[in-house]
Amino acid sequence: MDSLTQIALGAAVGEATLGRKVGNKAILWGAIAGALPDLDIVASPLLDSISRISWHRGYSHSLMFALLFSPILGWLIYKTYKKKEATWRDWSLLGFWAIFTHIVLDCFTNYGTQVFLPFSDYRVACNNIFIIDPLYTVPILICIIVVLFIDRTSRKRRLLNAIGLGLSSFYILLTLIFKFYAGTQFEHSLREQGITYQRYLTNPTPFNSILWRAVAESDEGYWIGYYSLFDRSRQISFQFIERNEELIKPIEDERAVKMLKWFSDGYYVITNHHGLIKFNDLRFGEFAVSEEEAQFPQNFGMSKARNFRYVFTFVLLNGSENDENDISILREGFSLKNRDAVLKQLLQRIGGV
Structure with missing residues (x-):
């Protein structure tokens, strides 16, 4: 998906994971972690024209990357703050879930995501959502922006963030239903x-x-x-x-x-x-x-x-x-x-x- 969507999703996941403990810091670091996998494009100029094809949505979009890098990211965030409102484990979990949800969301597009590297180069592509879809992005984005201005201990804050994530997740489910229905229509017409x-x-x-x-x-x-x-x-x-x-x-x-x-x-x-x-x-x-x-x-x-x-x-x-x-x-x-x-x-x- 596009960078704005991944940043918004990462921010919402960060809030859901650690917002009650650290407030807007969770949103900030969730947004950063949610954007990290797409930084693989930085290395593209160093690769030959053929290798570039497999590099994007490669190792940085694998489950192995999420598992190995999230503790490192968590440690770096933990060391950033003198006031220890959250533990190294807390920050590591935030990093993992923000990266993991980035990977999962990309799997719904048609580009293909190499989730199982280095064990397999199979590319997961569900083909049920376009890489830019406002109906997915807007609910998360609006809710997370409003959440920024609500006290971190407020129940309204958690509820609003859950609504944003819930609406967008429900939309993903709808696209899968639409895809199945459209597929039956294509099959019927091809057969006829x-x-x-x-x-x-x-x-x-x-x-x-x-x-x-x-x-x-x-x-x-x-x-x-x-x-x-x-x-x-x-x-x-x-x-x-x-x-x-x-x-x-x-x-x-x-x-x-x-x-x-x-x-x-x-x-x-x-x-x-x-x-x-x-x-x-x-x-x-x-x-x-x-x-x-x-x-x-x-x-x-x-x-x-x-x-x-x-x-x-x-x-x-x-x-x-x-x-x-x-x-x-x-x-x-x-x-x-x-x-x-x-x-x-x-x-x-x-x-x-």
Whole structure:
């Protein structure tokens, strides 16, 4: 999730863990601990282009990190204050729960979190909440801000913080229910249209949990469709995109290609753009491209499109930092030139248009 959400969650968890003993100090250190796992990006410039892919949401997002680092953090906080309102163990528990809840929350997004490192590089991704969702963040944020101004011994303070955490947790539960329901609609529509597939994923579109996107994998490519919980019709329009596996057949054993396949969980398409071979991760969405390639209108399944650009695209390049015969990767930047139009389309599709 985004940094603001993780800071707010960490602050609320800190308050729930130790607020009665130390007051706003618990909120401060909970917020700091809640943000710590995402500081893994600081080391990214020191890594090669391939290693960066597995580094983010890697060791700093593992249960092992939470267990090993929280006592160190707890000791540092304990030594910071001359007045010992809380013990080393108290501060360690605060650090653990703030880091642990950060990890758990990230598991609900579609990026993938390597919770079980160093024993397994399996990436947990429930795909039920977008990385920025105001309906999750706002209740926690409002409640924790108000809590700052209430006496630490007040029952109202604990109750208000519990309400914020409770509402946001309930919303997570709702997104799981919505995801299950949307999945049944996608399965029904795929079956009705006679589309055969091996597996599929569903994830929410930006900033909401009403409009869902499905990517169903077949032998040669993927069927992509959108469904809003407010859609009047159960008939979902799917569009087929070829995988184009043959474009990377000669280099399929390269470290870069293997890493990208692992990162994308096997949901990818390969494109050749003016001689550049691009690896496109389908999990993060696609944008329709006009014939002039001047704009990126995201139609959210509102109409058919011939060409797409993808939110996560990696260019495969000949030569690496260590060996000119290796394959390296370059993350292609992405920006929208017509954000207002995209937002309008998103709101329309959320509403079932």
